[in-house]
Amino acid sequence: MLRKENMKNQTREERSSVTCPRANPEMGDVYMKVETMARLAQVRIDSLATCSYRKSDPFKIGPWNWHLLIEKGRALSVRLFIEPSRLAREQPPIATFVIRILPSTGTRRSLTSQVFEKLMRNDEFAWTVDTALHGKFIIEVEFHDLKIVASGGEPVSIWSTEVSLQNQAQKGIAKCLSRMLEDSILTDVTIRLEDRVIGAHRAILASRSPVFERMFQHDLKEKLSSSIHIQDMSEEACRSLLAYLYGSITYEDFQKHRVALMRASDKYDIQDLKEACEESLLEDISTKNVLQRLQDAWLYQLSRLKRGCLKYLLDFGKVYELREEMTEFLLDADKELIVEMFEEGLNLWKG
Template sequence: MNESKVETAARVAQWRIENMVSSSYRRSEPFKMGLWNWHLSVEKSRYVYVRLFPEPSRHSKEQPPIATFMLRLYNVAASRRPLTSLVHDRLLRSSEDYVWAVEIAYHGRFIIDVEFLDLKVASVNGAEPSSIWPNEGIMRNQAIKGTLACLSRMLNDGLHADVTINTANGTVRAHRAILAERSTVFERMLSEDFKCKESSIVNIEDISVEACTTLLNYLYGGIKYEDFREHRIALLRASEKFDIGDLKEACEESLLEDIDSKNVLERLQVAWHYELIQLKKGCLKYLFDFGKIYDVREDLSIFFQRVDRELMIEMFQEVLNASGIA
């Protein structure tokens, strides 16, 4: 087993140390979180000193991170609750910028758990630091790339709004050309073989007018991330229904970014229902590899009452793998 390796899932990094004796020092291998490679180090004497710092590089020097984070220290053999640091908001450049000193008497197997609540890029010209989460750039680039051809077609043909979409609680107007260009399902609906070709009316009764407006903003390339984040489950459903692959990928990436103990079971169900492989892996890793299954044990009975049987079998297999039985 490589004791220097740090495992990551979503915004959590976890370092397992099999044998931490007195008067010893360990440093982890670099692990990726956000834009930077990071290290953890631990030194044990009278106190345990835990350090978190970015790997020295030109990138970390020119764009140093401001991290909002908290740490947990577990002793595997002890039955005590983990020791938890305060939430820190620090500019981190070197191993001296953050040191957590913990006075403990026990030794042996340790787990150091780092949860990154936010990561910002420190400005070199005095401007406000900018958060890299949520990763708006990836989502917006996907939207813009997919809609450039649509906007060009709309401009060249001189099209105006010529489609009415009836939602569960309101009506919005759109352009036939963009809908047809961005979705083969819309293209078929607006073809000569369908009645809405003549009436220019599309009925989408399983989406709200707010979510539909957000969907259209994505297709047109003008979406705001706060709207995307608010309606991403409805957008995921729409991406499946109307075969919009890039939107489905954007929803999966966003849902994978902020997994925590409050939403992991819901995210796991979503991943299973929509066949989101990376999101499912992220949820299972968070629950079993990082031991967060104990944080959601009170919700498991309700979860198992409504979950698919095959997913239950897969989760049971993960339990066996984690225990070393399988």
């Protein structure tokens, strides 16, 4: 009797919060096709049993890929999330949207959420409806707006005429600059490597690097000879550096030459490239590269990369896997860096 009384007293909210284990997509889970048009995305559900879970195929709204997750327990949960990508990480959208549950026939009324506004990063957004749905229905997401924050300014809609024109103009400029570099159009300065000469444009180099700007403003040998000697980079790395300065570098080339680019960014004071390299080098620290990256971080004053390496070694205990390498590293490392590592380890031990 007591058990029955407790069950009667269970609130409706408590019962509706009961969830079911999600299906494993690798075990035959059904992926739903999403139809899109303009700012609308719709998925049709023919049937959805209690304790079931469906995931949609990716669908494109704006420049991002999205997914829907539909989960039915005692309540119906509609989840929206953005697919992980470099674009989603660097420019996560601020999405303004509503979610609707539409009947396939006219016998049921539709349900519409409030207007949500959310910065969409890697986490899911969920709208839960405490209702039982049977038979066929449609889940619809309507995006009222998608905004991005560019260069630390105010959020701007990707669908505004201003942004569209800016994007179109930027693509045109990047295409022109890339052609100027690749086809050596009206070059007025040469980059001299050990066994190769590459044509470039002093105005572009000077606008992207204060160091290059000083070379051409003062009566230095680079200005007088219209040439810059670079002996500490391979031809491929140097071409990747120029491609970055001209706005045409590929992700593959950046990844391949990011260490050389990081060193060049420090030498020529290219701060945005230095930040991009530091961010990239933080992403894949491992026992194979952590000591070299710690040394580079110290040498080139990359504070975030240095903290990341120390955290990996000390907080995660990887220093014990590198006993022999650490002995050799400590013999050659800067004394101030060794002191900082010791202090970091001492603080960890005290904590």
